[in-house]
Amino acid sequence: MTDARELVIGYLDWYRAALMRKLSGLSDEQLREPVEPLGWSLLGLVQHLGWVERRWMRWGFAGEDVLAYPAGGDEAEWTVPVDRSTAQVQAAYQREVTEARALAAGASLNDKARLGGRFQTSDEAPSLGRILFHLLQEYARHVGHLDVARELIDGTTGE
Known part of the structure; x- marks a missing residue:
């Protein structure tokens, strides 16, 4: 790739896919439980990145x-409510990614x-x-x- 637009969007999409790939194989409990000593859950990271996509x-x-920050600030952005399913968090994240891709396209x-x-x-x-x-x-x-968190959870290492 020599086109700067194609390069930036291509790498961004690669990282978006890597995020989801690195969650695969984990139980709902492993996705929701805060990882010590980090203090946040993997699902909380997905939720945070959905907010980041929306804000930018x-x-x-x-x-x-649009609402740019959840009520409750950073803590609410990183903490997944008990009554919010993993599928709901991932779907909300994917909606923001879809919107972002459409705007960039x-x-x-x-x-x-x-x-x-x-x-x-x-x-x-700023520019796009x-x-x-x-x-x-x-x-x-x-x-x-996420690589560090995953290694702490089950020993799986990143690329």
């Missing part, structure tokens, strides 16, 4: 009027974020390329965290 792409790039890397959501002035508004690069580094960091 829908609220950020598209300027949509119709735009160039140079397109600036719309005003009114996360960004209020033209000076604040900058936003996707931020998402890419966010995934790279968290998928690395």
Whole structure:
């Protein structure tokens, strides 16, 4: 790949798939139980990344009027309520990824974020390329965290 857009989106999709791949084979209890000494669950990480996708792409790039943070802040973002199933968390995450992909599909890397959501002035508004690069580094960091958590849970190591 030599096209920068194709490269960034391709790697971002690779990390999104890696996130799901690294969860496979674990029980619901293993996905929900906070991993010590990290203090967060794998399912909580998936939930967090759904919020990250929403904040950067829908609220950020598209300027949509959406809830950007859950009531309860960081703790609520990382803590999966007992009455929320694993399937519900994963479906919510996948919906945000689908929305993000659709927004990126119709735009160039140079397109600036719309005003009114996360960004209020033209000076604040980054390009889609900058936003996707931020998402890419966010995934790279968290998928690395997931490797550590998975090794603590069952000894499985990452690539």
